[in-house]
Amino acid sequence: MATVTFDHATRVYPGTERPAVDQLNLEIEDGEFLVLVGPSGCGKSTSLRMLAGLEDVNGGHIFIGDRDVTDVQPKDRDIAMVFQNYALYPHMSVADNMGFALKIAGTPKAEIRQRVEEAAKILDLTEYLDRKPKALSGGQRQRVAMGRAIVRQPQVFLMDEPLSNLDAKLRVQTRTQIASLQRRLGVTTVYVTHDQTEALTMGDRIAVLNAGILQQVGTPREMYDRPNNVFVAGFIGSPAMNIGTFDVKDGHVKVGSADVPLDRSIASEMTDADGGKVTLGFRPEALDPVPVGTPGSFDVEVNLVEELGSDAFVYGTLKGDAADVNLTAGETNQLIVRIDPRTVPDKGDVIAVSIQAGHSHVFSATSGERLG
Amino acid sequence: MxxxxxxxxxxxxxxxxxxxxxxxxxxxxxxxxxxxxxxxxxxxxxxxxxxxxxxxxxxxxxxxxxxxxxxxxxxxxxxxxxxxxxxxxxxxxxxxxxxxxxxxxxxxxLQFSLPYRALFSQDLRPDTATRLIDALAVLLVRLHLVGFYWGDVSLSNTLFRRDAETFAAYLVDAETGDLHRTLTNGQRNYDVDLARTNIIGELMDLAAGELLDEDVDEVAIGDALVERYQELWNALTGSEAFASDDRWRVAARIERLNDLGFDVGELEITTDIDGTKVRIQPKVVDAGHHSRRLLRLTGLDVQENQARRMLNDLDSYRAATDRQNDQEQIVAHAWVRQVFRPTIDAVPRELRRKLEPAQLFHEILDHRWFISQQAQRDIPMPEAAESYVENVLRHRPDEDAVLGLPPGEAEEAELEA
CATH class of the missing domain: 3.30.200 (Phosphorylase Kinase; domain 1)
Known part of the structure; x- marks a missing residue:
């Protein structure tokens, strides 16, 4: 087991100017489950493949433990790409399916059996070891595939969107299994996904990338509670955070008809370039419905209500004087409010909401960086 | 519902x-x-x-x-x-x-194609495995040359088609693949290493199912893929130095690549400052490329294989005469005047109608490669033409006439000749 270090690691594809991964600095602790997440083309898979030795590193270094592996061939890096091949061989027993790579490597038979048995115990496959894969369920087959990687006892597991070709049911099941298994094995794991829910539920820490640049790295809680910039704020959380750029007057942010007080220390960080505006973010769950006309509240006209049983979300339009702003919540340009599913307004109703104290996020209108 | x-x-x-x-x-x-x-x-x-x-x-x-x-x-x-x-x-x-x-x-x-399991469980000839591996090596090199990283190379993800003496391999499963501008060595090596592991695993599975001859060494077959892949990759992308009077070695290399089933018409030939060494960097080209290129350069309208041969010779001529930087068309014109025409003209008029000029030239090139290899030296074209006329062409039936006869008689005509 080992740490993994990206030290100013850069990948520039031939014929392109902008690096696919730009000066990535990231230290992954021994035994940690780190998730690289971001939208398509953000550089997350490229980063993983640099670690795997599949992409050249054009600048900087990559270390596994204390060893500089920047120019080491993939098979000599002591890593395992989990789930790369998990077609099971029908004539071989489950044990042979798990151990065949060791056999190829010339590992003594007794040792193979021992390692396979250890892995099977962790994977709850012991009773199936001498059966054929035909006897296994879909989930058990996934575990055999994991077993193939485990018996090799690599320093680091790499997983690149491993759940993308599973059906929805198996995906959720396997997600939980991978996470708990990783914790039991304690093998340093780097996991790539475009799905922020997957990232939040699985990772010890999450690294968000965008356009080849690391935006923020932290625990799921940190990423959710204190996003460093507008990008992370908008990317993490489902449904997405409401984000808009509003005027600041007399120490207050003008949101619709509301004056939302702005902390003095935050206001002091504004620059002339900001033109008297800040970007304000507030999550759908940070809004409280209040009677219309309550001071500090703003009005939202209901366009659609999404009912999910335990939750309900209003998709609406911000009303009032300072409503003409570029407000978005993820993919939509509507404002999203979480409401009690037992008191659902109708389409066309106007509801008033206020932002819970301490649950707004203020960013520079020019740089998008967090203020305060 | x-x-x-x-x-x-x-x-x-x-x-x-x-x-x-x-x-x-x-x-x-x-x-x-x-x-x-x-x-x-x-x-x-x-x-x-x-x-x-x-x-x-x-x-x-x-x-x-x-x-x-x-x-x-x-x-x-x-x-x-x-x-x-x-x-x-x-x-x-x-x-x-x-x-x-x-x-x-x-x-x-894919019509007439078979998965490897079917190939192994029917009419298994001793060299079937070798053929499959060769076909897969060719496919893998071709994929890598166009920048395709497979990510899960295996016999299962490939279909095989019997193609005359060999098997042609087709990619069936691209699920884990990616198309890049070019591949890194890491990507290629990983693909090859994974291919080895997967192939050995698949063969071990066949062995476990008693579908594989007991004498087959699974690991050796997996290793053979790595070796064949490397050979082919090096042949196609490596550069090699030749002395300029060793042109038959150039031809030998082209021959080798052709034998591997690759189009190698376009050669990148660079001459060193002292003009004594020739370097070749073969490339892979599209179907029909050679006849189009030859037509454009010389006006000669011939079949693809003949064109490939003639262009190989033209490229060697360019290198030998140190005219890499001259306009291609001008060099081609010179080659027609100094090489192609004199070679055809060297064949006595009464024998010339036995074959089309392009085929005649093609065969003389073939003959030259053969006798150069025997002599271990570069045989000049006039000498090769003379030897060809005396030792080969004189003993050949008149193709013009043979083509005019009904099938049965044509066979007899051949026998008599």
Missing amino acids: PQQNLQITAVAPDPALLDLPWDVPLVDWPEDVLAALPQGISRHVVRFVNHGGRVIAIKEIGETVAYREYELLRQLHRIEVPSVVPVGVITGRRAPDGERLEAVLITEH
């Missing part, structure tokens, strides 16, 4: 596809729509189906992956890499009870 809301993504959507039982999981499809064909190992459910006079392969797979693989297969098809042809993607399937069913990717079944 919830309606299915099927969506077909295809270049030429075939409405008849909708008649298939999409509301049933693939694994439960009725026998009467299925085509009985041998299958490989797959992590997904795959079925062959008779459909409108052809056979299609249907694979259940996640929606995003299905679209991705469909696009990749289209791209591979466009750049003429041997791969299965994608038909389309169908999404929005639902069972009668409303349960959502997986999307499917549909590909054309």
